[in-house]
Amino acid sequence: MDYFQLGNTGLKVSALCFGTLPMGPLQSNLPVAEGGQLILDALRQGVNFIDSAEMYQTYSHIRWALDRFDGPMVLATKSAAVQYQPMCAAIEQSLNELKRDWIDIFHLHASRDSNPLINREEALQAILDYKAKGYIKCSGLATHSVKAVRQAAADPRIDVVFPIINRTGLGILEGGTTEMIEAIRLVQATGKGVYAMKAFGGGNLLADLELNLKFVRETVGLPVVAVGMIHPDELKTNLGLFAGMPLTEDYRVSLRRRHKKAIVLKPHCKGCGRCRESCHSQAITLIAGKAVIDPDKCLLCGYCSQACPQFAIRVI
Numbered sequence: 533m534d535y536f537q538l539g540n541t542g543l544k545v546s547a548l549c550f551g552t553l554p555m556g557p558l559q560s561n562l563p564v565a566e567g568g569q570l571i572l573d574a575l576r577q578g579v580n581f582i583d584s585a586e587m588y589q590t591y592s593h594i595r596w597a598l599d600r601f602d603g604p605m606v607l608a609t610k611s612a613a614v615q616y617q618p619m620c621a622a623i624e625q626s627l628n629e630l631k632r633d634w635i636d637i638f639h640l641h642a643s644r645d646s647n648p649l650i651n652r653e654e655a656l657q658a659i660l661d662y663k664a665k666g667y668i669k670c671s672g673l674a675t676h677s678v679k680a681v682r683q684a685a686a687d688p689r690i691d692v693v694f695p696i697i698n699r700t701g702l703g704i705l706e707g708g709t710t711e712m713i714e715a716i717r718l719v720q721a722t723g724k725g726v727y728a729m730k731a732f733g734g735g736n737l738l739a740d741l742e743l744n745l746k747f748v749r750e751t752v753g754l755p756v757v758a759v760g761m762i763h764p765d766e767l768k769t770n771l772g773l774f775a776g777m778p779l780t781e782d783y784r785v786s787l788r789r790r791h792k793k794a795i796v797l798k799p800h801c802k803g804c805g806r807c808r809e810s811c812h813s814q815a816i817t818l819i820a821g822k823a824v825i826d827p828d829k830c831l832l833c834g835y836c837s838q839a840c841p842q843f844a845i846r847v848i
Contacts (some may be wrong), residue, residue, distance in 0.1 A: 533578035533774065536595075536755050538606075539725030541670050541691055545581040545606050547749075548774045549727060550574050551760035552590040558834030560762045567762070568596025574767055575601045581727075581760045583694075585641055586611040586622045587838065589763035590772040598630070607632065608694070610639035610674050614651065617785045619658035627667060637692050638662070639672035643691060643812040643835075646679040646706055649687055660689060670725065676812050678707035681715035685722055692725040699740075699747040702733040703831045710848065713752055720753070734831035735760075740795075740799035745773055767816065794830050794837075796823045810839035 534547045554560055555567040562570075571582065571594060582605060584590050594607070607630065611622035626635055638659050649656060662668045672692035673684045684690040695716060702709035707715075719726050729746040732738055734754065736843035749755050761767050803821035815829035816836060823836075823845065837845045 533770070534593070534755070535580070538727065538756065539720075540693065541637075541725045543606050543670065543725065543742075544615070545756055546579045547577050547755050548574075548758070548770055549581040549583050549608075549756055552593060553585070553588045553833065554760040554762045554806070555593055556588040556590040558588065558838055559832075561847050562593070562762060563592045563839040564592045567593035567844070568600075570764060570767060571597035571760065572600050573764065574771075575603065575605060577767075577770075577771060579709040580605045581756070581758075582607050584609045584626065585639075586613075587641065587835070591626065595630055598764050604807050606636045608637035608639065608692075609635055609674065610641035610672070610694075611655070612641040613655045613658075616654040616658045619655035620662070623658065623662050623667065629782075633667060635668050637670045637672045638668045639674040639692070639694055641674050643674065644698075644823055644846045645675070646677045647683070648673060648675065648677075648680050649726065651682050658687060670763050674729070676703050677705045678711045678715050679705075681712065682718060683846075685715065685718035690724065692727075693716060694727055694729055695719075696730040697728050697748055697752055698731050699744050700737060702731065702736060702829070703730055705812070705814075713822070716752060717756065725753055726798060728752070728754040730831060731757050733807040736832065738752065742773065742779060765798050793827065794832060794834075794845060795832060796825060797844045798822050800842045801840075802842055802844075804841065806839045807836035807845055810835045822836070 533590050535544050572650040601620045609626050613619035613622050616755050618815050645848050659671045670691035676696045684693045696703050697712050704712050728766040730749050737744045807823050808816040813829045813831050814828045817824050
């Protein structure tokens, strides 16, 4: 496993960052021990960088692994809180549930907000206050917005940026792949840390796995990439990919057969529109009073499922 300095943060992280979103209740809802064992296997094989979020509800999975692992690791998490006290509560929750003395990177979870450093200034101040007390090492911004990445490049309060980037531009807001690459270059020029999300489009771009990973790591120049995993074969394959090993033909065939999708249980949908408001990719519309999901835009993140008060949307 290769390791890289994350900008000038002082953090040295594995090229493969373990993304925990898919194992939580927004998607596969793995039992704690099953998800924890996969994280533990990754840690034992050299992955030292774990990415989570308050919204993912995967702290218990990570804690299960950390209870059985005594090596060094770097943890990033995030919260969508907008105001000061809710962000303080989110930070305390992460420290308590993970039983850690500090969080290495705490992001503003601002996927769809194009002005998060203004609209969430209170929440950012909470992160900065906890950082000043030693409970957070680096303040960060997780975003799908080109505009927000540009703002983060110019804002000295942000240490690490976690942008969406992929070859097709899926899920990128206020621009496409070219514009996001330009914004990422601005961040890199400042010495801030940057690592990539959604290189595989939330599972939509698995057919060209090697090509899409090479694009982000080499063409864009982001060697550290967060990848969501829920199966041991995914961990094995990703470890191989990041080591430069080609995919086996059997795995290529299995990838072609896999296809996650978000579905709307129409009898349960009340047409309230909360799913549409929560969608970072503008993939949901209301037609005849029911939510309709555009599969060409959907990132399969599951945020709409959490937002739905009727639990009428499932990622399967």
